[in-house]
Amino acid sequence: MAEVHAAESRARPHLLTTPAIASAALSAELGAPVLLKCENLQHTGSFKARGALSKVLALTPDELDRGIVTALTGNHGTAVAYAGAIVGVAPLVFVPDDANPTKLAAIERHGGRVEVHGSDSVESELAARRRAEDDGITFISPYNDAAVIGGQGTIGLELLEQVPDLAAVFVAVGGGGLASGVAAAIKAAAPAVRVIGCSPATSAVMYHSLRAGAILEMPSEPTLSDGTAGGVEPGTITFGLLASLLDDFVTVEERDIRRAFLELIEMEHLLVEGSAAMAYAAARTYARDQASHAEGTTAVILSGGNVGREKLRQILAERGGE
Amino acid sequence: MAEVHAAESRARPHLLTTPAIASAALSAELGAPVLLKCENLQHTGSFKARGALSKVLALTPDELDRGIVTALTGNHGTAVAYAGAIVGVAPLVFVPDDANPTKLAAIERHGGRVEVHGSDSVESELAARRRAEDDGITFISPYNDAAVIGGQGTIGLELLEQVPDLAAVFVAVGGGGLASGVAAAIKAAAPAVRVIGCSPATSAVMYHSLRAGAILEMPSEPTLSDGTAGGVEPGTITFGLLASLLDDFVTVEERDIRRAFLELIEMEHLLVEGSAAMAYAAARTYARDQASHAEGTTAVILSGGNVGREKLRQILAERGGE
Numbered sequence: 251m252a253e254v255h256a257a258e259s260r261a262r263p264h265l266l267t268t269p270a271i272a273s274a275a276l277s278a279e280l281g282a283p284v285l286l287k288c289e290n291l292q293h294t295g296s297f298k299a300r301g302a303l304s305k306v307l308a309l310t311p312d313e314l315d316r317g318i319v320t321a322l323t324g325n326h327g328t329a330v331a332y333a334g335a336i337v338g339v340a341p342l343v344f345v346p347d348d349a350n351p352t353k354l355a356a357i358e359r360h361g362g363r364v365e366v367h368g369s370d371s372v373e374s375e376l377a378a379r380r381r382a383e384d385d386g387i388t389f390i391s392p393y394n395d396a397a398v399i400g401g402q403g404t405i406g407l408e409l410l411e412q413v414p415d416l417a418a419v420f421v422a423v424g425g426g427g428l429a430s431g432v433a434a435a436i437k438a439a440a441p442a443v444r445v446i447g448c449s450p451a452t453s454a455v456m457y458h459s460l461r462a463g464a465i466l467e468m469p470s471e472p473t474l475s476d477g478t479a480g481g482v483e484p485g486t487i488t489f490g491l492l493a494s495l496l497d498d499f500v501t502v503e504e505r506d507i508r509r510a511f512l513e514l515i516e517m518e519h520l521l522v523e524g525s526a527a528m529a530y531a532a533a534r535t536y537a538r539d540q541a542s543h544a545e546g547t548t549a550v551i552l553s554g555g556n557v558g559r560e561k562l563r564q565i566l567a568e569r570g571g572e
Numbered sequence: 573m574a575e576v577h578a579a580e581s582r583a584r585p586h587l588l589t590t591p592a593i594a595s596a597a598l599s600a601e602l603g604a605p606v607l608l609k610c611e612n613l614q615h616t617g618s619f620k621a622r623g624a625l626s627k628v629l630a631l632t633p634d635e636l637d638r639g640i641v642t643a644l645t646g647n648h649g650t651a652v653a654y655a656g657a658i659v660g661v662a663p664l665v666f667v668p669d670d671a672n673p674t675k676l677a678a679i680e681r682h683g684g685r686v687e688v689h690g691s692d693s694v695e696s697e698l699a700a701r702r703r704a705e706d707d708g709i710t711f712i713s714p715y716n717d718a719a720v721i722g723g724q725g726t727i728g729l730e731l732l733e734q735v736p737d738l739a740a741v742f743v744a745v746g747g748g749g750l751a752s753g754v755a756a757a758i759k760a761a762a763p764a765v766r767v768i769g770c771s772p773a774t775s776a777v778m779y780h781s782l783r784a785g786a787i788l789e790m791p792s793e794p795t796l797s798d799g800t801a802g803g804v805e806p807g808t809i810t811f812g813l814l815a816s817l818l819d820d821f822v823t824v825e826e827r828d829i830r831r832a833f834l835e836l837i838e839m840e841h842l843l844v845e846g847s848a849a850m851a852y853a854a855a856r857t858y859a860r861d862q863a864s865h866a867e868g869t870t871a872v873i874l875s876g877g878n879v880g881r882e883k884l885r886q887i888l889a890e891r892g893g894e
Contacts, residue, residue, distance in 0.1 A: 269591045271613055278681075291593055295841040352838055359600075512881060516674055519617040519877030521843035555841030559834060559888060566885045 251438035253400030254407065254431060257304035261401055264303055264336055268292050268405075270412045270549060275517040276530065280537045283547040285413060286530070287405065290522045290555025294360070296477075297402055297428055297553050298329035298392070304401025305390050306333035314339050317387040321375035322349055322357070324424075324477045324525075325554050326392040331362030341390075344378040346370050352558040371480070393427025394486040402428045406435025409549055416443050417546030420533045422525045422553050423447040423456045423499070424478030426488030432551065433495035444497040448532030450475040451501040455482045456492065460499065465489055474507045474565065477525030477554060498536075506531040511565060514552075521562075526552035573760035575722030576729065576753060579626035583723055586625055586658055590614050590727075592734045592871060597839040598852065602859045605869040607735060608852070609727065612844045612877025616682070618799075619724055619750055619875050620651035620714070626723025627712050628655035636661050639709040643697035644671055644679070646746075646799045646847075647876050648714040653684030663712075666700040668692050674880040693802065715749025716808040724750045728757025731871055738765050739868025742855045744847045744875050745769040745778050745821070746800030748810030754873065755817035766819040770854030772797040773823040777804045778814065782821065787811055796829045796887065799847030799876060820858075828853040833887060836874075843884075848874035 270285040277284045289297040306318065318341040320330045327343040334341040343357050344367045354364050367377035382389035391398060405428075409416060419436060421429045426447075433445040449457050453470035465482050473479050482489070507524060510531035514520045522530075533550050590610045598606040611619040628640065640663040642652045649665040656663040665679050666689045676686050689699035704711035713720060727750075731738060741758060743751045748769075755767040771779050775792035787804050795801050804811070829846060832853035836842045844852075855872050 266593075269613065271588075274615070290841050291591065293596070356839075515843060515879070515884070516881060517678075519612050519843065521837060521841065557837070557841075559838060562837070563885075563888045566881060566888065 251434050253396045254403035254435045257300070257397065257400035258404050258407055260307040261300060261303040261404065264293070265300055265404065266292055267408050270409065273518055273550070275513060276533060279534065280548070284533060285547055285549045286518065286520065287409060287549050287551045288520070289405065290520065290526060290552050294325060294328045294332045294356070295554055295556045296325035296329065297405060297551070298325040299332055300404050301398035301401035301427060301431070302326065302329035302333040302390065303336065305395060305397040306330070306337055308397045309388060313388050317385070318342065318390060319344065319378050319382050319387055320390040321371060321378040322346070322353060323371050323375065323392045325556055327362065328353065328356045328360060330390050331357045331360035335361040342381070344374040344381070346374045350558055353556070393425035393488055394483050396487065399427050399431040399434070399488065399491070401431065403431030403435035405551060406432040410436065410439055413547050413549055415546040416440065416549060418444040418446060418548045420446050420448055420529045420536070420548070420550045422475070422478050422529045422551065423449050423492070424480065424525070425482055425486060426456050426492050428551070428553060429496065430488045430491035434491065437495050445495065446532070446536060447492065447496045447499040448529055449478055449501055450507060450528055451503050453479040454501045455480070456489070457499050457501055459489065460493055474504060474511065474524035475528035477523055478528065500532050500536045502528050502531045502535055506535060508565065508568070510534070520552065521555055521557060522552045523554045523557050526554055529553065573756050575718045576725030576757045579622070579719065579722035580726050580729055582629040583622060583625040583726065586615070587622055587726065588614055589730050592731065595840055595872070597835060598855060601856065602870070606855060607869055607871045608840065608842065609731060609871050609873045610842070611727065612842065612848060612874050616647060616650045616654045616678070617876055617878045618647035618651065619727060619873070620647040621654055622726050623720035623723035623749060623753070624648065624651035624655040624712065625658065627717060627719040628652070628659055628661070630719045631710060635710050639707070640664065640712060641666065641700045641704050641709055642712040643693065643700040644668070644675060645693050645697065645714045647878055649684065650675065650678045650682060652712050653679045653682035657683040664703070666696040666703070668696045672880055675878070715747035715810055716805050718809065721749050721753040721756070721810065721813070723753065725753030725757035727873060728754040732758065732761055735869050735871055737868040738762065738871060740766040740768060740870045742768050742770055742851045742858070742870070742872045744797070744800050744851045744873065745771050745814070746802065746847070747804055747808060748778050748814050750873070750875060751818065752810045752813035756813065759817050767817065768854070768858060769814065769818045769821040770851055771800055771823055772829060772850055773825050775801040776823045777802070778811070779821050779823055781811065782815055796826060796833065796846035797850035799845055800850065822854050822858045824850050824853045824857050828857060830887065830890070832856070842874065843877055843879060844874045845876045845879050848876055851875065
């Protein structure tokens with residue numbers, strides 16, 4: 251929680267307080283107010299700007315002089331580029347050779363310098379860590395870092411202020427940085443508010459790890475919720491945080507994620523990325539499986555809105571589940 | 573202006589103050605701050621909720637008892653259904669036989685009763701007016717009504733509050749209800765703020781009418797900005813308002829509207845309808861054609877976000893102009 255407040259005081263001037271918008275469709279279906287916390291409208295189009303800013307603004311002038319390196323994992327590369335520009339540093343962003351050109355353009359637009367290393371995101375992250383060690387520069391982790399987690403937690407502070415009768419929060423879990431930060435911020439101030447993690451059923455490494463009591467290495471299937479896909483770093487501090495802070499955890503089927511994605515477009519007028527649609531679907535899945543509801547307002551964190559044109563075209567072209 | 577304040581006091585409890593979000597891409601390109609006023613996030617997904625609410629809340633109990641009828645023109649049908657639900661009246665919404673099923677579902681979800689009349693929006697509007705006369709019930713015009721225009725003007729009040737250094741506003745013009753209301757609100761309080769109307773070049777009936785000094789009947793070509801397409805009602809009060817209130821008027825080419833639509837998705841993370849993309853494109857077109865810029869912030873009104881899945885699929889599938 252101290253990390254959240256430290257992040258808040260460092261990063262606030264460069265962050266948007268994103269709107270929490272009533273969901274007409276989901277509120278009607280669940281019979282209780284549901285708000286959508288629109289991190290898709292945050293700078294760089296995702297919550298990742300919060301953590302990256304918190305981290306970069308915590309670096310010493312000497313560390314900044316030596317430089318910053320990170321890897322493209324989802325929106326994190328763009329967020330670090332954005333944060334770097336604010337402190338006048340052009341970060342190195344290592345990307346795999348099949349990286350999405352839209353993301354590369356976004357990184358470069360924010361002043362990041364792209365280097366291609368490896369053929370997937372694990373390889374480029376390893377290369378980035380190696381470069382950091384070799385050259386004595388700072389590697390910025392997407393989630394295994396207290397300052398990054400503290401930055402994501404500023405969403406929790408905003409929610410507590412925006413939603414006086416907040417009862418539950420649905421938050422997507424990949425590496426767990428977002429969920430750890432949000433849960434820390436909320437549980438410190440309002441322990442009765444339930445924080446519920448969610449992951450796609452096809453790639454729920456943290457979910458299975460928490461159930462097993464240890465971080466597992468396990469395969470992931472493809473998912474529309476690509477922002478939360480993939481493995482979990484051994485020894486990540488998010489594991490212990492989530493184990494102690496989350497009230498519950500729900501996994502979501504692909505067909506429900508896709509339905510949520512289309513419903514968000516057509517009924518809520520929001521274009522979000524798969525992981526955000528996953529959290530929206532999770533609120534529905536969870537309500538369906540519960541006998542009783544908490545009193546008060548449910549918030550769903552729409553973690554980001556970065557959807558490339560090709561991806562969008564693909565999702566719309568699929569006919570299943572309609 | 574009195575109508576705007578009356579609308580504000582009637583409708584405010586049921587309206588969202590929509591966010592005005594910085595446009596990173598357009599601000600960088602224009603070299604001056606540009607804010608996007610997100611009416612796509614308004615109830616029902618468009619500014620039309622403002623005018624419809626203002627009008628319905630101005631009806632007497634006796635008028636409400638007799639009932640309300642309107643026609644589906646863009647988002648207006650849904651907005652009237654939304655407003656009707658608030659006062660406990662289920663409006664009749666006349667639609668043409670080829671109406672978009674997504675829009676019909678939205679009207680019914682808000683409690684409106686759909687009736688099919690005619691084969692295009694002009695015919696169903698005529699039928700709705702006839703029904704209103706025959707049955708002594710109230711017809712709600714999409715733009716030719718002072719209470720409706722006053723409702724749209726509440727956007728202007730919000731902008732003046734949200735943007736202290738507001739210098740210019742770009743606002744889409746179809747029938748002219750939105751532009752009349754916004755211009756009235758802004759010019760009354762801050763006459764130096766420039767209000768610039770915009771229409772697609774292929775369907776710019778009000779633009780040509782204002783130049784000619786009289787409302788013209790003229791053909792319209794198809795446009796991605798379908799929310800502003802079509803003819804202008806003879807004798808509409810918006811004509812005189814726009815003639816006296818607008819500072820300038822710009823027409824926008826289809827390729828520029830399409831580019832704006834895709835840029836809003838990929839760079840601003842906003843899914844908007846064609847007429848909103850048209851206003852965004854207008855700010856760029858206008859800046860390109862002007863020798864000098866005003867000091868201060870430019871606001872672009874993103875009028876709505878209702879894009880059906882099929883329409884979205886079509887736009888993404890077209891390859892031209894990329």
